[in-house]
Amino acid sequence: MLKAHNIHKSYKMGPSELRVLRGVGLSAERGEFLVIMGSSGSGKSTLLHILGALDTPDQGSVEFGGRRLFDMPTSLREQFRNREVGFVFQFYHLLPELTVLENVLLPALVKHSFFSWFKNRSDTRRAAAKMLDRVGLLQRVKHRPAELSGGERQRVAIARALINSPSLLLADEPTGNLDASMGADILNLLTELNKDGQTVVMVTHDPVVAKRAHRVVSLHDGEIVEPEMVSSGLLPA
Amino acid sequence: MYKWFLAWRYLHTKLIAFFGVAAVSLCVAMVLVVLSVMGGFLDSVRTRSKGLFGDIVMANATLQGFPMYQEFTDYLLKELPDTVALSTPAINSYGVFRVPATTQTVPTRIMGICLDDYARVTEFGEGLHYERYYPGTTSLEKQQIPVAGHTASGKLELPKELEEANRQWRAAETNPKAIETFDELPYVTVAYPLTDGYSSERMFAEGLGEPGYRNKALPGAILGCDLVFYRNADGRFSRHLARGATVAVTLMPLSTTGNVGGEPPVKLLMRYSDDSHTGIFEVDSLQMYVDFQTLQHKLAMDPQERMDGTMTRARTNQLLIKLKEGVGLNEGKAAIQAAWMEFLVLNAGVLDAYDIRLLGSVRVSTWEDLQRDFIAAVEKEKVLVTSLFGLISMVAVVLVGCIFYMIVEKKTRDIGIVKALGGSARGVAALFVAYAGAVGIVGAILGVFLGCLFVWNVNDIQDLLAQLNPQLRIWSPDVYSFDKIPEVVKQADAVWVGVMAIVASMVGSLVPAILAARVWPVKALRYE
Numbered sequence: 154m155l156k157a158h159n160i161h162k163s164y165k166m167g168p169s170e171l172r173v174l175r176g177v178g179l180s181a182e183r184g185e186f187l188v189i190m191g192s193s194g195s196g197k198s199t200l201l202h203i204l205g206a207l208d209t210p211d212q213g214s215v216e217f218g219g220r221r222l223f224d225m226p227t228s229l230r231e232q233f234r235n236r237e238v239g240f241v242f243q244f245y246h247l248l249p250e251l252t253v254l255e256n257v258l259l260p261a262l263v264k265h266s267f268f269s270w271f272k273n274r275s276d277t278r279r280a281a282a283k284m285l286d287r288v289g290l291l292q293r294v295k296h297r298p299a300e301l302s303g304g305e306r307q308r309v310a311i312a313r314a315l316i317n318s319p320s321l322l323l324a325d326e327p328t329g330n331l332d333a334s335m336g337a338d339i340l341n342l343l344t345e346l347n348k349d350g351q352t353v354v355m356v357t358h359d360p361v362v363a364k365r366a367h368r369v370v371s372l373h374d375g376e377i378v379e380p381e382m383v384s385s386g387l388l389p390a
Numbered sequence: 391m392y393k394w395f396l397a398w399r400y401l402h403t404k405l406i407a408f409f410g411v412a413a414v415s416l417c418v419a420m421v422l423v424v425l426s427v428m429g430g431f432l433d434s435v436r437t438r439s440k441g442l443f444g445d446i447v448m449a450n451a452t453l454q455g456f457p458m459y460q461e462f463t464d465y466l467l468k469e470l471p472d473t474v475a476l477s478t479p480a481i482n483s484y485g486v487f488r489v490p491a492t493t494q495t496v497p498t499r500i501m502g503i504c505l506d507d508y509a510r511v512t513e514f515g516e517g518l519h520y521e522r523y524y525p526g527t528t529s530l531e532k533q534q535i536p537v538a539g540h541t542a543s544g545k546l547e548l549p550k551e552l553e554e555a556n557r558q559w560r561a562a563e564t565n566p567k568a569i570e571t572f573d574e575l576p577y578v579t580v581a582y583p584l585t586d587g588y589s590s591e592r593m594f595a596e597g598l599g600e601p602g603y604r605n606k607a608l609p610g611a612i613l614g615c616d617l618v619f620y621r622n623a624d625g626r627f628s629r630h631l632a633r634g635a636t637v638a639v640t641l642m643p644l645s646t647t648g649n650v651g652g653e654p655p656v657k658l659l660m661r662y663s664d665d666s667h668t669g670i671f672e673v674d675s676l677q678m679y680v681d682f683q684t685l686q687h688k689l690a691m692d693p694q695e696r697m698d699g700t701m702t703r704a705r706t707n708q709l710l711i712k713l714k715e716g717v718g719l720n721e722g723k724a725a726i727q728a729a730w731m732e733f734l735v736l737n738a739g740v741l742d743a744y745d746i747r748l749l750g751s752v753r754v755s756t757w758e759d760l761q762r763d764f765i766a767a768v769e770k771e772k773v774l775v776t777s778l779f780g781l782i783s784m785v786a787v788v789l790v791g792c793i794f795y796m797i798v799e800k801k802t803r804d805i806g807i808v809k810a811l812g813g814s815a816r817g818v819a820a821l822f823v824a825y826a827g828a829v830g831i832v833g834a835i836l837g838v839f840l841g842c843l844f845v846w847n848v849n850d851i852q853d854l855l856a857q858l859n860p861q862l863r864i865w866s867p868d869v870y871s872f873d874k875i876p877e878v879v880k881q882a883d884a885v886w887v888g889v890m891a892i893v894a895s896m897v898g899s900l901v902p903a904i905l906a907a908r909v910w911p912v913k914a915l916r917y918e
């Protein structure tokens with residue numbers, strides 16, 4: 154479903170160049186739970202952003218469902234980001250002015266034009282309620298993010314990522330800012346979602362977290378190192 | 391959809407937006423006030439000029455006037471029956487106005503009119519005070535002082551003609567407020583010396599015995615209202631003459647050549663019959679009206695015997711013409727001009743050299759022509775002042791720009807989030823422009839409201855200020871010709887200013903909106 158090929162990305166640091174990704178190749182299958190590991194600063198976030206078309210590589214290509222992301226016009230790439238991918242970030246990144254429900258609805262608001270929003274409003278609201286129920290926050294819809302704990306915020310962010318039913322969920326250290334038990338909650342939630350068929354690509358540098366994955370790849374010196382560790386072998390046939 | 395939603399949400403959750411709203415609304419109010427006051431001023435100039443002159447004025451810019459006016463009036467009515475409705479002569483002269491009972495003397499413009507026709511050609515009749523409450527009793531004929539007295543039954547009443555006229559007015563008046571206002575007017579005064587009718591705040595003098603008419607009959611005069619009233623520091627007017635008071639004017643008759651003729655000075659004693667309110671300060675503070683024939687005679691503008699035994703012709707200074715309903719101003723003017731040329735040619739044989747000189751300089755003008763310079767000046771002033779205030783309002787644009795710049799700076803992360811969720815650069819820019827538009831709309835509505843409130847009460851506000859300190863009386867009637875600041879806001883002006891404000895705030899948000907569109911989501915999202 155997702156194929157990255159020979160991705161290069163470097164940042165200019167004054168006269169010198171910081172080559173973060175040097176020919177990364179990677180693929181994820183439908184229904185897979187893939188974890189990308191690597192030490193801090195190894196370029197995991199950079200890679201994830203490129204996979205989600207948030208950033209552009211200097212070289213290389215990303216294919217999604219047979220289409221090359223970086224050959225698409227910008228508007229299609231924006232649509233891809235809106236409908237095909239859901240992002241979950243380490244720092245939740247909720248909008249503080251909006252309530253929990255409104256935050257969850259935001260990608261749907263982005264998706265719809267003014268008129269189609271009013272046409273689809275009740276369906277979308279129902280979907281949002283279902284998502285919030287799923288993450289266990291149906292009682293908190295009217296609250297603002299500031300009134301929630303970190304774990305709750307991250308669950309709102311997950312609900313938001315899933316509101317448009319994307320085929321791919323990209324999570325960048327979703328537990329990085331949480332204590333162990335909250336982190337475990339989030340991981341359980343992601344695992345459950347994956348069991349229901351959601352493709353998940355997650356970045357972490359925590360080997361414990363990585364244990365939940367079907368497959369783990371490592372980023373080292375800007376290149377993907379062969380799978381060094383395969384989990385319980387639950388890879389779908 | 392998210393643009394509208396977020397714009398709306400930011401509008402009422404971000405306090406900073408209210409600074410933008412306040413700036414926009416103040417600018418809107420300011421421009422609207424200026425536009426309305428200047429526009430109202432301009433409109434007053436227009437309507438009042440028309441009310442003052444009627445449609446067409448023929449004059450030759452001399453004090454000695456021109457002859458043959460009666461003949462031309464007849465000629466017009468015969469030749470242009472479909473164009474001309476009515477024509478009436480008026481004499482303009484200058485004199486010194488005096489109230490013998492006091493020491494008041496002022497220079498005055500004295501106008502000789504045929505009251506009935508003059509009131510039909512112009513809107514003169516509408517501004518008369520006594521005529522309003524006692525219809526049919528104002529006249530320029532010889533008259534005595536009407537005096538209130540006690541009837542047999544002991545009631546204080548005016549002579550029965552006046553009481554009857556007032557009853558008629560009460561019966562016909564449809565506005566109960568007007569009757570209330572009248573009933574509050576000071577009515578009569580007790581036992582002021584009847585010889586002069588000098589009074590304070592009262593409309594009529596009161597005598598001992600029965601109501602009736604007293605003292606010598608003198609020609610009537612209608613006075614500009616500011617000759618009769620005087621303005622208190624708090625802006626109220628008080629009357630200092632009662633009807634019938636003796637007033638005097640000293641005149642300066644001129645011969646056909648413009649020399650002071652006769653045995654100057656000529657004195658004319660009159661009775662104050664009514665006062666006229668045109669709303670134009672120069673007129674109301676200077677002008678008085680007397681009977682055309684009386685003034686013509688006093689000024690020796692009626693036929694006079696020459697040394698050789700021939701007679702001069704009667705002269706007037708102005709011929710005021712009212713056009714028939716539906717006749718265009720310039721069309722009427724052209725027809726009258728043509729008729730005038732024909733008339734001069736037809737009568738060339740009977741005119742003497744003096745007549746021809748006076749007639750040759752007669753101009754036919756519309757009321758617009760007469761006021762053109764003034765109207766054009768006011769128009770320019772309106773444009774100038776409005777542009778100046780519009781320029782000052784650019785401050786609001788800059789302010790909106792600053793406020794939005796701050797918002798974009800603070801919201802960089804959120805912009806990144808929206809973009810990560812699929813929001814386009816253009817959509818994010820549109821979000822901020824829509825946000826600014828919303829600020830503009832709220833500001834414009836508030837500003838229009840504020841501006842209207844201010845304009846509608848501008849005279850009260852000024853009176854209030856003047857009560858605190860007379861120096862704060864900004865509107866000076868002698869400078870602006872009108873005794874009140876215009877109080878009308880035109881819908882079109884309000885809409886126009888409001889729309890401009892909305893556009894201006896959107897323009898102000900453009901630079902920040904572009905900055906927002908350029909936010910690179912990855913950078914914005916990397917850190918908390």
Ligand SMILES: Nc1ncnc2c1ncn2[C@@H]1O[C@H](COP(=O)(O)OP(=O)(O)OP(=O)(O)O)[C@@H](O)[C@H]1O
Binds near residue numbers: 165191193194196
């Ligand atoms: N905009 C940028 N300009 C310059 N250098 C950058 C930029 N973004 C990232 N880098 C650098 O690129 C490298 C990779 O960053 P990245 O955030 O992808 O690492 P990471 O593996 O996600 O690290 P962490 O585990 O700490 O999140 C880092 O050394 C970082 O300093």
Ligand SMILES: [Mg+2]
Binds near residue numbers: 197198199
């Ligand atoms: Mg990272």
